[in-house]
Amino acid sequence: MPVIWSITPKAPGTAPGAFALASSDRAEYRLSLMPHLSMGPRGFVRIIAISATVLALPLLGVLGTPVLWGLLPFAGLALWALWYALSRNSAERRALREDVLLTKERIEITRVNPRKPAQHWHANPYWVRVKLAEKGGAVENYLTLEGNGREVELGAFLSPEERASLYHELSRALRQMR
Template identity: 85%
Template structure:
């Protein structure tokens, strides 16, 4: 899952775990959310290779004729367009992330968007409400934080199951710090 918790400082004498902190030890929870990258470098090479093979098959019939030189630029352009689209999608998915910092005094979320300025939100965690709209909405398990006069969506790129798990962990962390 593309969710990474970092908790500092750890309370002395506790077993390491997600929420093994004393309520008054200045605990700071940091959460980084990133979209899941379904295709790695090996998959990228395979897709480009298979596409090159599929584009080359029709060209075998016109080998040695002037028609080959007319079709070759279009096949090359199609292969380049696929390579460009996959590379750009991968780069934008890597640039997208949400960072959450939760302490006893404040909760703040910074969302880094590709090709757009970062968005920032903060509030007092005591007054923040965490909501999970499970069914009946446009999005299943729609996760929001409400506080400081705003409603902020959290983990929009996560799957419904991951948002439900994030809701459970984040509500536990909020209860722990209150």
């Protein structure tokens, strides 16, 4: 799950890891949002191995001829390009994240973008409104926070179901903090 809540201190009697309401005035809600990584290291190796096999099949027909040496660099270049694209995509997905800190006095959002400077937004949680545009937004279940004269999108890389779930959890956390 790409949504991780950390609440300190938790309400008494709640199970570890469960979403619970904070129990004191100095409580903090920390939320980390990360994109889902659909391919792990094993999947990466499989894709490269399958691609190498598929690229090698046509080369079997020209084995032992000078044509092999003409085609081999292009097959190697295609395999390297696939490896590079998958590696770069994976690295950028790991670098992308949004962190939300919610206390009684302040809500802060920090979005860490790959190859760009981090973006920051803050407001008083009492005046912040959480909005979910189920239809008609940029995407299905478009989640935004409005406050301090700005409206910011939250969880752009999450699925529509995850954004809807996050909307309900964040609304509940804001109500508790008020």
